[in-house]
Structures are given as C-alpha cells and as structure tokens.
Amino acid sequence: MKTEEINPALKELIKNIYLILGFNAGHYEIKHFKRRIDARMRATKKESYTEYLKYLKESSSEKDKLKKCLTVNVTEFFRNPEVYEEFRKTVVPSLIRRKPPLKNETIRVWSMGCSSGQEPYSIAMTLADALGGNPGKKRLIIYATDIDAEALSTAKKGVYKDITGIPEKLIRRYLSKSPNESFKIKAELQNLISFTRHDIFSDPPLTNMDALFCRNTMIYFNKEAKKDLYRLFNKSLAVGGYLIMGKAESFLNHRDYGFHVVSGRNHIFKKTEEMIS
Ligand SMILES: C[S@@+](CC[C@H](N)C(=O)[O-])C[C@H]1O[C@@H](n2cnc3c(N)ncnc32)[C@H](O)[C@@H]1O
Known part of the structure; x- marks a missing residue:
C-alpha cells in the first residue's frame, strides 16, 4: 500500500x-x-x-x-481438484520427461505459502504416485515454505483430522490411522518435503525450480508487491518450469514476465524465457 x-x-x-x-x-x-x-x-x-x-x-x-x-491460513487438500487433475495430466508427464529417471536428476517443486501443509502433501502424493509410489528424495524434493511458524509446525507433524479431498487410493497409500480419529502422513511421503520458514519479500528466493505453487497467498497483496512476486516467479523457475496459481488470482501481463499460458482455466503458466532485470 x-x-x-x-x-x-x-x-x-x-x-x-x-x-x-x-x-x-x-x-x-x-x-x-x-x-x-x-x-x-x-x-x-x-x-x-x-x-x-x-x-x-x-x-x-x-x-x-x-x-x-x-x-489467513485457510487451506485444504487438493484445493480445486480440477487444478490437481490438470497438474497430474499435463504438468507431471512434462516434469518426468524433463528429468528422466536414468539421468538421476531431481524434480524440484516449491510450495510457496504452504500454510499447514495440505498443499505440499497434495503435490507430493500426486508426483510420488506418478513416479511409482515411493520415489525418494533424490528423485523428488518439495520445498514448502511459509512465514507462519505455527502453521509450519502443524505441517511438519503431518497429522490431520480432516482429510477431505484426498483420493481414496492415495489415502490408502500415503496415510495411516492415528489416535483421536486423525490420520498421519506416512514418513516416506514426509521425507520428500523440506519445511522452512521463509518470507516471500525479505528472504532470497529458491531457484532452479521445475514447478512453483503460489496459490491463494498473493490475493491480499497490493499491485507493487504482486509485480515483485511476478519477477520472483521468473527468477525461481528454470526455463520450461511451471507456475500454478490460485483460481482467484490473475497474471494478466504474464508475457512481460517471461511466461505463457498452459491452462487459462486452471491458472497454470510455463516459463519460456529468462527476464533480464
Ligand atoms: C490462504 S493460505 C494459502 C495456502 C495454500 N497455498 C493454499 O492455496 O491452500 C496463505 C498463506 O500465505 C502465507 N503468507 C502470507 N504472507 C506471506 C509472506 N510474506 N511470505 C510467506 N508466506 C506468506 C500465510 O501465512 C498463509 O499460510
């Protein structure tokens, strides 16, 4: 402001x-x-x-x-399921092609503003499932960051009462029953995620990402802050990497920031070129 x-x-x-x-x-x-x-x-x-x-x-x-x-920490597993479906069908195969298993390369994803963990766990389940179930950290790493230490502490525990939104097959694969009618994310999935406190505006961005989720975090930011974020998206992603935004968020001048649209309906973009800043 x-x-x-x-x-x-x-x-x-x-x-x-x-x-x-x-x-x-x-x-x-x-x-x-x-x-x-x-x-x-x-x-x-x-x-x-x-x-x-x-x-x-x-x-x-x-x-x-x-x-x-x-x-504002509101979040849920597989928020807007159609976005995750598009991510699974369109983005994931491209990420796997970019980083083929034989090359021993790691798929790197950033969940920026991850709140209490539902988003990075949803990403991890989707990708791990596509990579055969239990890919390990050398094949897939998800950086999950937030400014809110309390939300991160919940995320790290990985214990949830409400697991609405997680497909049945993934519940069976990646969750176990816990006391008090709760569910615990299994260690094999948790191990793929690195949770860290990080302020989008004052900490240096993570770089060389294959995909970046920044969903429902920037809605409350002003115009100038949003422009800073757009530049940060470009800096953080590798060329060919994907940006997944919230359904209520827009990226009107995406071309000026080196992106093109992959799915207008689901707010998915691809970085096509480096921005000279
Ligand atoms: C509404 S939640 C969105 C959670 C998840 N991305 C989703 O779409 O379900 C927004 C999150 O952004 C975080 N946040 C707000 N300002 C931030 C900042 N400057 N740096 C990092 N995280 C921030 C909040 O703490 C909150 O957890």
Missing part, C-alpha cells in the same frame, strides 16, 4: 508491525489490511490505531492473534 497516502496513526502501526512481528504489512492491499486491523480492534475494544498499537506492544497473545488474522 502507498503509506504516504494513509493516515499517520495507521502508518505508525504499519511501521511497528514490521518491528514487532517481523513482516512487512506494507505489502498488503490497504482494504484488506484495514479490515483485519478493524477486526482486531473490535475484538480488543480499542478505539484508535494508537491505542491498539500500545496494546499490541504490551500483549504477546495479541501479537500472535494479529499475525494469524493478517496472514
């Missing part, structure tokens, strides 16, 4: 959120940001940004609540 255009008390709050929570709220769309702050102000009965900031500085539980409220 353009901080020079907004009220000084809100500007001060944004600056302090960066100092207190360690992430840059300036990347958010102003409307989204205000809505979230207003919700926290109502919940804590604070009547001004200044009053709320004073409380935020004092209360560690409010720091956690605000962070949760700003980052």
Whole structure:
C-alpha cells in the first residue's frame, strides 16, 4: 500500500508491525489490511490505531492473534481438484520427461505459502504416485515454505483430522490411522518435503525450480508487491518450469514476465524465457 497516502496513526502501526512481528504489512492491499486491523480492534475494544498499537506492544497473545488474522491460513487438500487433475495430466508427464529417471536428476517443486501443509502433501502424493509410489528424495524434493511458524509446525507433524479431498487410493497409500480419529502422513511421503520458514519479500528466493505453487497467498497483496512476486516467479523457475496459481488470482501481463499460458482455466503458466532485470 502507498503509506504516504494513509493516515499517520495507521502508518505508525504499519511501521511497528514490521518491528514487532517481523513482516512487512506494507505489502498488503490497504482494504484488506484495514479490515483485519478493524477486526482486531473490535475484538480488543480499542478505539484508535494508537491505542491498539500500545496494546499490541504490551500483549504477546495479541501479537500472535494479529499475525494469524493478517496472514489467513485457510487451506485444504487438493484445493480445486480440477487444478490437481490438470497438474497430474499435463504438468507431471512434462516434469518426468524433463528429468528422466536414468539421468538421476531431481524434480524440484516449491510450495510457496504452504500454510499447514495440505498443499505440499497434495503435490507430493500426486508426483510420488506418478513416479511409482515411493520415489525418494533424490528423485523428488518439495520445498514448502511459509512465514507462519505455527502453521509450519502443524505441517511438519503431518497429522490431520480432516482429510477431505484426498483420493481414496492415495489415502490408502500415503496415510495411516492415528489416535483421536486423525490420520498421519506416512514418513516416506514426509521425507520428500523440506519445511522452512521463509518470507516471500525479505528472504532470497529458491531457484532452479521445475514447478512453483503460489496459490491463494498473493490475493491480499497490493499491485507493487504482486509485480515483485511476478519477477520472483521468473527468477525461481528454470526455463520450461511451471507456475500454478490460485483460481482467484490473475497474471494478466504474464508475457512481460517471461511466461505463457498452459491452462487459462486452471491458472497454470510455463516459463519460456529468462527476464533480464
Ligand atoms: C490462504 S493460505 C494459502 C495456502 C495454500 N497455498 C493454499 O492455496 O491452500 C496463505 C498463506 O500465505 C502465507 N503468507 C502470507 N504472507 C506471506 C509472506 N510474506 N511470505 C510467506 N508466506 C506468506 C500465510 O501465512 C498463509 O499460510
């Protein structure tokens, strides 16, 4: 958001959120940001940004609540199943051709903004199944990153009560029953994923990726932040690599960033050239 255009008390709050929570709220769309702050102000009965900031500085539980409220962790297994179906049918065979087994090369995928793990596990199940069931880390590695340490800790545990969306065959192959009516992701699948805390805007991007999932993470970012992300997509993917975006997200000037459309309906793009930046 353009901080020079907004009220000084809100500007001060944004600056302090960066100092207190360690992430840059300036990347958010102003409307989204205000809505979230207003919700926290109502919940804590604070009547001004200044009053709320004073409380935020004092209360560690409010720091956690605000962070949760700003980052929005909603996710699910095989979110928009038609996207995973297209990924399986169109992208996966191409990835396997790019990295044929005899060459001993690793298929590298990045799940950026992975939340509590449902996305990287869905990717891992799809790819591992196509690679014969249990490919091992030398054949397939999935980097799963998020800014939210708590969501990552859930992801690393790999224990879920709600497994809606996972196809029956993959449940049988990659999950086992756990106490309290939960399911645990099997170690052979977990071992393919490296979970790390990573801030899209302040940490260096992972590079040489064959596929990059950035879904439902950028919806709340402002125009400038989105442009930075588009450049980052180009930097992170190898030429011929695939970008999979959320169904509610668009990439209108994709050609300017070195991409062409693979599936308009499912928001899948392919990097065709390096961007000279
Ligand atoms: C709505 S979830 C999307 C999860 C998953 N990609 C999906 O589509 O189901 C958005 C995730 O982006 C993460 N996120 C927000 N800002 C981020 C940033 N600057 N760097 C890394 N992750 C961020 C949030 O913590 C949250 O877990």
